[in-house]
Amino acid sequence: MYSELLELCGFEPDEIEKESPRIDKALEIWQITTEDVSRAEERIKRFFDLELTGMRKFRGIWLKEFVDLTLAKEEGKKIVYSSFPPVAQVTGSMALMSEEVYCSVPEPMIMTVMGQYFGKLGPILEKAEEFWMPPGQAHCPFLQARLASVLVGMVPMPDLLIPVGLTCDQAGKTDEIIEYLHGIPVAHIDGCSDEDGARWPHANPRRVQYLVQELKNVAQVFREVIGLEFTEETMTRGMAEWGKLKSIFDAISELRGRSDPIPLSEKDWENICSAIVTCAGRTAREGVTAANILLEELRERVRRGVGVLEKGAPRVINLFPHASDPAVTEVIEKAGLASVTNFISASARSLPDEHESIWEQLADRHMRGGQRCSGQLTITELKELCHEWEIDGVIIAALSKCRIYNTFPRKAKEVLEREMDIPVLALEQDSVDSREYSAERFRTRVEPFAEILKDRKKRALKG
Amino acid sequence: MEAMDRLMSHVRERPVELMRLKQEGAKIVGYVPNGYMPEEIAHASGVIPVGLIRGGDHEPVAASQAYLFRLLDTFCRSQIGYRTLGEEPLYQLPDLLVVPITDRNVTAIAESWQLYTDVEVLRFGVPRYTGAEHAFEYYVDGLRLLKRKLEEITGAEIKDERLQEEIELSNSIRGLLEGISFTRASERPLISGRDFIRLNHATYYADRHILVSALESIASELKKLEPPRRAGPKIMLVGSTMADGDYKVVDILEDIGANIVIEEFSEGVRHYQQKVGSSGDPIRALADRYLRRRVPPAIFHGAVRDRFRYLLELVKEFKVDGVVWYSLLYRDSYDREGLLFHEELKKKAGIPLLKLTSDYDIAETGPMRTRIETFIDIIRQRG
Numbered sequence: 001m002y003s004e005l006l007e008l009c010g011f012e013p014d015e016i017e018k019e020s021p022r023i024d025k026a027l028e029i030w031q032i033t034t035e036d037v038s039r040a041e042e043r044i045k046r047f048f049d050l051e052l053t054g055m056r057k058f059r060g061i062w063l064k065e066f067v068d069l070t071l072a073k074e075e076g077k078k079i080v081y082s083s084f085p086p087v088a089q090v091t092g093s094m095a096l097m098s099e100e101v102y103c104s105v106p107e108p109m110i111m112t113v114m115g116q117y118f119g120k121l122g123p124i125l126e127k128a129e130e131f132w133m134p135p136g137q138a139h140c141p142f143l144q145a146r147l148a149s150v151l152v153g154m155v156p157m158p159d160l161l162i163p164v165g166l167t168c169d170q171a172g173k174t175d176e177i178i179e180y181l182h183g184i185p186v187a188h189i190d191g192c193s194d195e196d197g198a199r200w201p202h203a204n205p206r207r208v209q210y211l212v213q214e215l216k217n218v219a220q221v222f223r224e225v226i227g228l229e230f231t232e233e234t235m236t237r238g239m240a241e242w243g244k245l246k247s248i249f250d251a252i253s254e255l256r257g258r259s260d261p262i263p264l265s266e267k268d269w270e271n272i273c274s275a276i277v278t279c280a281g282r283t284a285r286e287g288v289t290a291a292n293i294l295l296e297e298l299r300e301r302v303r304r305g306v307g308v309l310e311k312g313a314p315r316v317i318n319l320f321p322h323a324s325d326p327a328v329t330e331v332i333e334k335a336g337l338a339s340v341t342n343f344i345s346a347s348a349r350s351l352p353d354e355h356e357s358i359w360e361q362l363a364d365r366h367m368r369g370g371q372r373c374s375g376q377l378t379i380t381e382l383k384e385l386c387h388e389w390e391i392d393g394v395i396i397a398a399l400s401k402c403r404i405y406n407t408f409p410r411k412a413k414e415v416l417e418r419e420m421d422i423p424v425l426a427l428e429q430d431s432v433d434s435r436e437y438s439a440e441r442f443r444t445r446v447e448p449f450a451e452i453l454k455d456r457k458k459r460a461l462k463g
Numbered sequence: 464m465e466a467m468d469r470l471m472s473h474v475r476e477r478p479v480e481l482m483r484l485k486q487e488g489a490k491i492v493g494y495v496p497n498g499y500m501p502e503e504i505a506h507a508s509g510v511i512p513v514g515l516i517r518g519g520d521h522e523p524v525a526a527s528q529a530y531l532f533r534l535l536d537t538f539c540r541s542q543i544g545y546r547t548l549g550e551e552p553l554y555q556l557p558d559l560l561v562v563p564i565t566d567r568n569v570t571a572i573a574e575s576w577q578l579y580t581d582v583e584v585l586r587f588g589v590p591r592y593t594g595a596e597h598a599f600e601y602y603v604d605g606l607r608l609l610k611r612k613l614e615e616i617t618g619a620e621i622k623d624e625r626l627q628e629e630i631e632l633s634n635s636i637r638g639l640l641e642g643i644s645f646t647r648a649s650e651r652p653l654i655s656g657r658d659f660i661r662l663n664h665a666t667y668y669a670d671r672h673i674l675v676s677a678l679e680s681i682a683s684e685l686k687k688l689e690p691p692r693r694a695g696p697k698i699m700l701v702g703s704t705m706a707d708g709d710y711k712v713v714d715i716l717e718d719i720g721a722n723i724v725i726e727e728f729s730e731g732v733r734h735y736q737q738k739v740g741s742s743g744d745p746i747r748a749l750a751d752r753y754l755r756r757r758v759p760p761a762i763f764h765g766a767v768r769d770r771f772r773y774l775l776e777l778v779k780e781f782k783v784d785g786v787v788w789y790s791l792l793y794r795d796s797y798d799r800e801g802l803l804f805h806e807e808l809k810k811k812a813g814i815p816l817l818k819l820t821s822d823y824d825i826a827e828t829g830p831m832r833t834r835i836e837t838f839i840d841i842i843r844q845r846g
Contacts, residue, residue, distance in 0.1 A: 011832035031767070036763075047726045055823045132799045132803055133799060134798070134802070137795060137820075138534040138793045138795065139790070139792060139793075139795055139798070139799075165591065168796055169566045169567045169591075170567075170764060170796065171766055172591070173761070173762065173795070173799060173800075174799075175768070176765070177799065177803065180768070180803065181769075186764070188591075188764050189590075190591055190592075190764070191588075192564060192587075192588020192589070192592065192601065192605075193564050193570050193586075193588060194564050194586045194587050194588035194605070205606060206601065207588075207595075210590070210601050213597035214597075217595070232552075262466075265537050305476065306530045370645060374573075374574060374577070375574035375577070376574070376577055376578060377579055388469055389644070400532050401531075401534055403534065403535055403566075403567035403568060403570075403797050404567060404570075404613050406531055406533070406534050406535045406571065407531060407532075407535075407570070407571045407574040407575065407578075408574065408578070409532060410530055410531065410532070411530070411578040411579070428532045428533060428534070428768070439509075463762065
C-alpha cells in the first residue's frame with residue numbers, strides 16, 4: 001500500500017521489510033487510508049526534493065519518529081512528552097539515555113507527518129475543538145494537535161509531561177487538562193519574560209538562574225516518575241550527541257543561506273530545522289548520517305551552480321516557516337524569493353558559553369534570542385539577521401495565534417523600513433490550520449511584494 | 464448611600480486632581496492591575512500609584528490595531544489604545560509604567576508601551592508558581608528591583624517603617640472591602656454587585672485617606688440599612704478581567720433582578736481576603752501575600768486545582784445559584800478553564816454556568832442580554 005511512500009522517504013528495501021509491521025500498526029491507529037497514502041505520495045512529489053538522498057533520509061526519520069511515537073506504549077516504553085518549542089538538549093538527552101524511555105515532542109511530528117505529508121491535520125484540530133480548545137478563540141494549533149492526539153489515543157498516554165513555557169505560556173495549561181483528566185504528572189520548564197536587555201545578547205543572570213532551578217526540578221521529577229537518574233552526566237552525553245547534529249546543521253545552514261542560487265528549498269529546510277529543534281531519539285541516532293549525506297549533496301550542487309531558484313533571487317527572511325503545509329512556502333518560492341534564514345540561525349544562540357555547569361550553559365543558551373526576551377530585542381535581533389545575511393525583504397506571516405507574534409510585527413516593519421530600507425510584509429495569518437488560510441490568498445500578497453523586491457534589486461544593480 | 468456618592472464624586476474628579484499634582488511635581492506610576500504590583504511600595508516611596516484599569520470601550524481596541532495584531536486579550540490590547548487616543552486622563556499621567564508579567568497577553572501591554580510611547584516601562588516577572596522556593600525568591604527579587612526603581616525616581620530611600628505603615632493602611636482597606644463584600648453572603652444582600660465592583664475599582668486611584676474614610680462610612684451605613692424584601696438569584700461572576708467601565712454584563716444581570724454576590728477576576732478586581740503579614744522583612748511579607756496567598760490566575764501552574772477548589776468554596780459560602788464566566792476574547796487560558804469549570808460545577812455543585820466572551824463590542828449587548836435573561840430564567844425555574 002505504501003512502498004512508494006517509503007521509497008520517497010528514503011527507506012532501504014531491508015528497512016521496508018523490517019519496519020512494515022510497525023508502520024501498518026501506526027497508520028491504522030491514525031486511520032490512514034489508501035487514499036491518504038496516495039495523497040501523501042503526491043504531496044511529497046509536489047513539495048519536496050526527490051533528488052537529494054539526504055532529504056529522503058530526513059523524511060524517513062520523521063516517519064520513523066512518528067511510528068515510534070505512536071507505538072511507544074505498546075513497545076513497553078516509559079513515555080515523556082515535552083512541548084514545542086522544547087529545550088531540545090533535554091528532550092534529546094532523555095530520548096537517548098535508555099531503551100526503556102521514549103521522549104519526544106509530539107506536535108511537530110504530527111504537523112510534519114499528518115500535516116505536510118498526509119495533508120490530514122484538519123480532523124485532528126477538529127477533535128481538539130471538542131476538548132476544551134474551541135474554535136474562534138485563537139487557540140494554538142500546535143497545542144490543539146498535542147491535546148487531541150493524546151486524548152483521542154492516537155499517541156499513547158504519557159507517564160510524564162514536560163511543558164516548556166519559555167516562549168509559549170499555554171503549553172502548561174494544555175498539559176494541565178491532561179493532568180486534570182488523567183492524573184498524568186506535569187513538570188514545567190518555565191521562565192519569566194522580564195528581560196531588561198542590559199547584557200544583550202546574553203540573558204540577564206537572574207533569568208538564567210531561574211531556568212537552572214527549573215531544569216533541576218524537572219530532573220528530580222523525572223527521577224521520581226520514570227525511576228532513572230537524569231544527571232549532569234546524562235545531559236553532557238546527550239548534549240554531545242545533539243552537538244554533533246547541530247554542527248552539521250550549522251554547516252548546512254551557512255551553505256544554504258550564503259549560496260546563490262540557493263541549493264535547497266525552504267520546504268525541505270523546514271523539515272531539518274524542525275528536526276533539530278525537536279530532537280527525539282531517531283533524529284539523534286540517524287540524523288547525523290542523513291545530515292552528512294545532505295551536506296555533501298548540497299556542496300556538490302553549489303559546486304555545479306545548481307539551485308532551486310534563479311541566481312540573483314531577492315533574499316528574504318520568512319520569519320516563521322510553515323509547520324504543517326508547504327503550500328505556504330511554495331508561494332514564496334514560486335514568486336521568486338529565496339528564503340535564506342530565520343531566527344534559528346540568530347548569532348546570539350551560538351555565543352560561547354560563559355558558565356561551567358552544564359545546567360547553566362543550557363539555561364543561558366535557552367534564555368538568549370529576541371523571542372525569549374522582548375519585542376524590542378526581537379526587532380534588534382531581526383535587524384542583526386538582516387545585516388548579517390544581506391537581506392532584501394522580510395516576511396512575517398505565520399502563526400499569529402502564538403501571542404508573541406502579535407506584539408512586534410508592526411513595529412518591526414516600521415523600524416526595518418525606516419532604518420534599513422528593507423521592505424517588510426507583515427500579515428496577520430495563521431498558516432498552520434489550513435481551514436483558516438488559503439495559500440492562494442497569501443499568493444496575492446506575496447507576489448506584488450516579490451515584484452517590489454525584484455525591481456529594487458534590478459535598480460540597485462544598475463546603480 | 465451618601466458615602467458611596469461622595470466617593471464616586473471624588474473618583475470622578477481624581478484624574479484632574481492627579482494632573483494638577485503632576486504639574487506640581489508629583490511622580491505618577493501607572494501599573495497593570497493584575498494583583499502582583501504591591502502598591503504599598505509605591506506609596507511608601509512617595510510616588511502616586513495609579514492602576515490602569517479602564518476597559519469596556521471599543522475605540523481603544525480599534526486604535527490598538529495600529530500597533531498590535533489582533534489575537535491578544537481584549538483588555539490587554541486596549542491599554543495602548545487608551546494611551547494613544549489621548550482621551551483618558553489617567554493614561555496620560557504615568558512617569559513609569561510597572562507591568563508584573565504573568566502571561567503573554569499582559570506582556571503585550573508592556574511591549575506596546577515600550578515600543579510606542581515615551582513612558583519608561585518596568586516589567587518584572589511573576590513566576591507561575593505559588594509553591595517553589597526559587598519562584599518565591601525570583602518574585603522577591605523583582606520587588607526589590609521595583610523598590611530600587613522607585614527610589615531612583617524619587618531620590619529617597621524607602622524605609623522599612625514607612626513601608627510597614629503603608630502595609631497596615633492597605634490591610635485596613637482590604638479588611639473594609641472584605642467586610643462590605645461579605646455582607647452579600649446574607650440572604651438578602653444589602654449592596655449590589657455593581658456598587659461593590661465600582662467601589663473596588665475606586666481603590667485603584669482614589670486618594671487613600673478619602674478612600675478609607677468612605678469605606679468606613681459605607682460599612683457603617685450598611686449596618687443601618689434594611690435588607691430588601693426580596694432577593695434575586697445569586698450569581699458568582701468569574702473571569703479574566705473586570706475593567707473599570709466594562710459594566711455591560713454586570714448591568715444586564717442586575718437590571719433583570721439577579722444579585723452578583725461574589726466575583727473572582729485576575730485583573731481589575733482587587734483581592735482583599737488575604738492580608739500582608741506584619742513581621743519580618745516587609746518585602747518578603749509582601750511577596751508572601753501577593754504571590755503565595757492569593758488565589759492564582761488561570762495561567763499559573765496547578766491553577767485548575769487551586770482555583771476550582773477556591774471557586775467551589777465561594778459557591779458554598781455565598782449560596783450561589785449560578786455562575787457567569789465572563790472572559791475576554793483570545794484570553795486562551797480562561798477560555799479553556801471556563802469550559803473545564805463548567806464540568807466541575809455540574810459534578811460538584813449541581814448549578815449552571817453561563818460562559819460569555821467579549822471583545823468590548825457594542826454589538827454584543829443584544830445577544831448577551833438574551834443569553835443572560837434565559838440563564839436567569841432557567842435558574843428561577845429551578846427554584
